[in-house]
Amino acid sequence: xxxxEYKTIKEVVGPLMLVDHVEGVKFDELVRIKxxxxxxxxxxxxxxxxDKALVQLFESSQGLKIDDAKAVFLGHGIEIELSPDILGRVxxxxxxxxxxxxxxxxxxxxxxxxxxxxxxxRDYPSEFIQTGVSAIxxxxxxxxxxxxxxxxxxxxPHARLAAQIARQAKVLGSGDKFAVVFAAIGITxxxxxxxxxxxxxSGAIERSVMFVNLADDPAxxxxxxxxxxxxxxxYLAFELGMHVLVIITDITNYAEALREVSAARKEVxxxxxxxxxxxxxxxxxxxxxxxxxxxxxxxxxxxxLTMPEEDKTHPIPDLTGYITEGQIILTRELYMxxxxxxxxxxxxxSRLKDKGIGEGKTREDHAxxxxxxxxxxxxxxxxxxxxxxxxxxALSDIDKLYAKFADEFExxxxxxxxxxxxxxEETLNLGWDLLSILPRAELRRISLKNIEKYYPNKDx
Numbered sequence: 001x002x003x004x005e006y007k008t009i010k011e012v013v014g015p016l017m018l019v020d021h022v023e024g025v026k027f028d029e030l031v032r033i034k035x036x037x038x039x040x041x042x043x044x045x046x047x048x049x050x051d052k053a054l055v056q057l058f059e060s061s062q063g064l065k066i067d068d069a070k071a072v073f074l075g076h077g078i079e080i081e082l083s084p085d086i087l088g089r090v091x092x093x094x095x096x097x098x099x100x101x102x103x104x105x106x107x108x109x110x111x112x113x114x115x116x117x118x119x120x121x122r123d124y125p126s127e128f129i130q131t132g133v134s135a136i137x138x139x140x141x142x143x144x145x146x147x148x149x150x151x152x153x154x155x156x157p158h159a160r161l162a163a164q165i166a167r168q169a170k171v172l173g174s175g176d177k178f179a180v181v182f183a184a185i186g187i188t189x190x191x192x193x194x195x196x197x198x199x200x201x202s203g204a205i206e207r208s209v210m211f212v213n214l215a216d217d218p219a220x221x222x223x224x225x226x227x228x229x230x231x232x233x234x235y236l237a238f239e240l241g242m243h244v245l246v247i248i249t250d251i252t253n254y255a256e257a258l259r260e261v262s263a264a265r266k267e268v269x270x271x272x273x274x275x276x277x278x279x280x281x282x283x284x285x286x287x288x289x290x291x292x293x294x295x296x297x298x299x300x301x302x303x304x305l306t307m308p309e310e311d312k313t314h315p316i317p318d319l320t321g322y323i324t325e326g327q328i329i330l331t332r333e334l335y336m337x338x339x340x341x342x343x344x345x346x347x348x349x350s351r352l353k354d355k356g357i358g359e360g361k362t363r364e365d366h367a368x369x370x371x372x373x374x375x376x377x378x379x380x381x382x383x384x385x386x387x388x389x390x391x392x393x394a395l396s397d398i399d400k401l402y403a404k405f406a407d408e409f410e411x412x413x414x415x416x417x418x419x420x421x422x423x424x425e426e427t428l429n430l431g432w433d434l435l436s437i438l439p440r441a442e443l444r445r446i447s448l449k450n451i452e453k454y455y456p457n458k459d460x
Contacts, residue, residue, distance in 0.1 A: 004073045009033075009066040015218065016264060017043065017055040017064075019071045025053045028077045028113070033057070036068035042094075044078065044220065046265055056220050056261065058094065077113055080228050081106035082235045086209045087179060090196060093213030093225035099196075110235060112227040114288055123291040125325075128356040129245065129300060132168030132421035133161070135343040135414045136350075138431055139370055140328055142300065143356035144171060144243060145291035147324040149251070149303040151317050153310040156330045159191055160418045161341045162249050162304055163198045166208065168421045169245050176296060177242040180208045183229035186215050186222050186253030209236075215253075222257035230288045230299070237297030244299050246289065251282070251305035255316045271315045279319045286323045325351040339415040346378060362424050365454050368446040369431045373409070375445055376438060380406025398442070405437045432456055 008020040017033070029045045033055075041064070047054040055071065080095040081104050090099035097103060125145035131137055142148055152158035166180045184195060192212045199205040209232050213225040226248050233244040248254075255274060262275035270276035289301035303324075307317045310332065321327055326349040334342035357366040380402040387395050387403060395403065413430055416422060422430075435443060436456040443451055 006071045012061045015057045019053045022053045030074045031055050032072040034070045079109045083107040090210040093221040095228050112231045123293045126355045128361045131165045134427040138427040139345050140348045140350040141353035143352040145298045147286045147289045147301045150328045152330040158304050164418045167202045167204045179242045179244050181229045181233040181246045183211045183248045185225050219257040219260045233299050237299050241296040246301045249304035251303050365450040372445040
């Protein structure tokens with residue numbers, strides 16, 4: 001579409017600018033504002049009413065003189081320039097390099113809003129991704145092509161867990177190339193510095209693409225950042241045939257920016273002031289993960305969101321739970337006990353875990369031990385609660401063993417620190433070591449064949 005230039009800027013209020021007498025302008029179209037002194041700013045079309053266009057600027061309108069400024073409508077939405085050279089690079093929320101490297105020489109340019117994927121073209125997620133974190137790999141397994149968010153609370157170490165997964169994640173038994181696309185939305189400078197330094201020090205940056213949007217960047221840029229990251233992932237997955245893990249933190253900051261822009265447009269608010277289309281908007285991010293028939297590449301997505309007031313019924317985690325295939329939940333109770341990462345495995349859920357485990361994928365005993373560990377930990381927690389109320393003397397001998405199991409499970413299996421990378425074999429063997437606290441007769445969820453092969457105390 002042809003570029004159109006107008007000198008009919010009528011009004012600027014905060015980040016909003018009204019342009020009059022426009023023709024053929026599209027919603028979400030990119031706008032460049034040129035001033036007489038050569039300075040340029042970017043914005044995008046928020047709303048169109050007959051021949052008037054409401055433009056939201058990506059930066060402050062301070063110092064903008066509307067008398068001598070021109071609004072240039074570029075005829076397209078926000079785009080990202082892509083080539084294999086994006087690997088190892090750090091960009092801002094609008095895809096501009098911030099790592100001191102040169103500009104990307106593009107092989108192709110893609111609209112960050114993506115194109116809808118035909119549901120019939122989707123392939124079912126089925127291959128195991130090893131994160132190196134036992135509480136995820138052993139009990140809430142991540143599968144290639146899945147969307148698995150992490151629900152956290154303010155002050156919990158979700159940033160360190162995100163960096164650990166980005167550093168350690170791999171597809172087993174595959175010669176296919178693996179990449180991580182990391183998007184940080186609305187984070188502080190200290191957090192950005194932590195992520196960039198961690199990626200560089202560990203060497204993970206070589207297979208990663210980073211998009212960093214800081215807390216003082218404009219809200220409209222915050223909305224573009226995850227779309228930049230997912231578009232880069234689509235290029236790596238479906239053009240270069242790579243397996244891509246997309247990690248987005250923090251979806252709550254994204255939703256807050258969406259609410260801010262919605263309020264600027266004077267839309268009728270929905271639950272808690274968020275726009276009524278929050279579900280649809282989140283789905284446009286999450287549903288871009290997956291596998292496509294006939295393509296070797298895939299996109300797996302881990303989105304981190306901090307639950308306001310740690311409330312799972314808040315609109316952001318509530319709607320996310322409907323769209324994604326489960327959730328990993330971090331809890332303050334385990335954090336206060338010094339368990340890192342503080343993953344609460346009982347309410348956590350990976351709906352596709354059964355598709356990515358078993359013989360030929362992980363190990364034949366994985367499903368059995370997973371079910372037994374869940375059951376034993378749940379009973380152990382009940383026994384501990386009972387002893388708190390009635391005293392330890394009220395527990396039977398077997399209940400005392402379960403209570404001991406629950407403690408050891410938290411301290412050894414869940415708690416592994418943020419630098420330990422466990423293989424799936426180490427995770428499964430550790431599970432058997434912990435199950436050996438219980439008599440063989442209690443392992444009712446495991447087949448006799450697997451007990452004979454893997455139970456450590458075979459003489460019992």
